[in-house]
Amino acid sequence: MSEQAKPRSCPALFLTAPASHQGKTTLTAGLARHHRNLGRTVRVFKTGPDFLDPYILERASGNPVYSLDLWMTGEADCRHRLYDAAADADLILIEGSMGLFDGTPSSADLAATFSVPVLPVIDANGMAQTFAAVAYGLSNFRPGLPFHGVVANRVASARHAEMLSEMLPPSLRCVGTVMRDDAMTLPERHLGLVQAQEIVDLEQRIETAAARVAVTGLAELPPLVVFTPAVGTPVPRLLTGTKIAVARDQAFSFIYPANLELLAALGADIAFFSPLANEPLPSADAVYLPGGYPELHLGTLAANSVTKATLHAHVAAGKSLYAECGGMLYLLDSLTGNAGTTGAMLGLLPGNATLQSRLAGLGLQSVELDGATLRGHAFHYSSLQTPLAPHTHARRASGTAQGEAVYRHGSMLASYLHCYFPSNPCAAARLFKP
Missing domain, CATH: 3.40.50.300 (P-loop containing nucleotide triphosphate hydrolases)
Known part of the structure; x- marks a missing residue:
């Protein structure tokens, strides 16, 4: 040894x-x-x-x-x-x-x-x-x-x-x-x-x-x-030359540190921006909208036109956008909080969501995308109504109930599922390619 x-x-x-x-x-x-x-x-x-x-x-x-x-x-x-x-x-x-x-x-x-x-x-x-x-x-x-x-x-x-x-x-x-x-x-x-x-x-x-x-x-x-040590596998540099803009503030903060480290190991250049601060989207090849608490900032997010306009331009250009849970809610036409207040969201993904008093989704799940599987979990109190048909569904780690729906709309991929990128580095890299 x-x-x-x-x-x-x-x-x-x-x-x-x-x-x-x-x-x-x-x-x-x-x-x-x-x-x-x-x-x-x-x-x-x-x-x-x-x-x-x-x-x-x-x-x-x-x-x-x-x-x-x-x-x-x-x-x-x-x-x-x-x-x-x-x-x-x-x-x-x-x-x-x-x-x-x-x-x-x-x-x-x-x-x-x-x-x-x-x-x-x-x-x-x-x-x-x-x-x-x-x-x-x-x-x-x-x-x-x-x-x-x-x-x-x-x-x-x-x-x-x-x-x-x-x-x-x-x-x-x-x-x-x-x-x-x-x-x-x-x-x-x-x-x-x-x-x-x-x-x-x-x-x-x-x-x-x-x-x-x-x-x-x-x-x-x-x-x-x-x-004792584990046998490691080298991470391929599949995202070399790819710049990923990641939303990060009090509304979008549910990010595994290991996810960001994996993206960097894949070769990506990461730039952060704050939708809450109405910051423009940095020049980027792809966007990562993580989960968080958009329901606590409805008025601010609805009024922040600069972030909205630059995200619309990004999607209109056919560039990749990957959204998880709260990030997906931000893409919708509207979001209603638990106090009954509704705020207009980005309008990039047709539909609306409503926060409930009872848990709506919980558990470890995996999703297969383009033949590769990523593992993660879901935990949310909101319910989503959308005319879109799911691209696929996640599978639960245990039990027979259907997992979370995954939506593909243009260059966007969105779901309630929070993925753990190191569970499959190659599959994670594909999230940020058009």
Whole structure:
């Protein structure tokens, strides 16, 4: 084995929970910031598809946060990113998705694959001795899963902390009890946490969480984990000479960092522009409109005529435009938000969409385009009405229900699906060719 291919060791911990809304992101961010404040290099990863938590974890750790998913990103991609992180990190943290055993594959599957010790965060609000039953169930449901202990979150008092831990068996330790503190709670909206760039006191909230973590057993470095290298495949320079304009602002921010890095590795030149700021489209061969929150900026987007005119000119010239979820909604004739307010959008894709109070689409999916398959996911609350017939449909990773519709209209390709470009670099390159 060559020097470069030797295994690497790094302290690592997998923060999970019995369900969503237990405070995983807050404590992961606090833990990352605590160790960063001590001068350590912290690399954080997020399990599964997620655009919101990673930005908060990036602010906390000071390093980019990548997604790990055995299906969407693939085991080799996960292995490569963890191995790469172990080269210079003093601590690797992985935040799970939903509950420990939820999903196929689950957080437990990922933790077991890479032997990263699991630490469930359990919201103890309204709970006493039953805390021990939940903790015991999580630790024993899957024999052989590396288990570091449990954390009691949102604890009311010292007496409450005693009640939570007194029934735990000797073999299961409570690593820490974190007191309830609204000053570190992260605000939420319909798609999850509020975006990092919108939380004006985010730094203060992260530092408060770090201070809470510092006085618990969480502050101790976890055990060393050995990470082995993955065999990499060179990325072909299929986009050399191609300039891609990418929308990026508070309305269009759902972009995997790995997607942008893959486009650069393919040889593309990337230029960013802001529809919210009414910026003209940069001179480009292709456009990428990612997802985000256009429904929160209806009036501004409707009034921004410069961006609209230059995007119309781009499409009229027959140049490629690829849009995902919120980016697709921006292409429509109109979009109606959850307050019933309707805003005129670009009018490039016939139809309109309406935001609903209930989830309209969720899950890991793949799409085959021109014989090549890209993997990704969908997560949206809006419904689309369009006279266009779908070009194709995505396929769900599990179950038999039909996946998201994919529309091809002139030089545009649009869908609710968020694709993970490194899942198939050659297929990703084709998205940006006419």
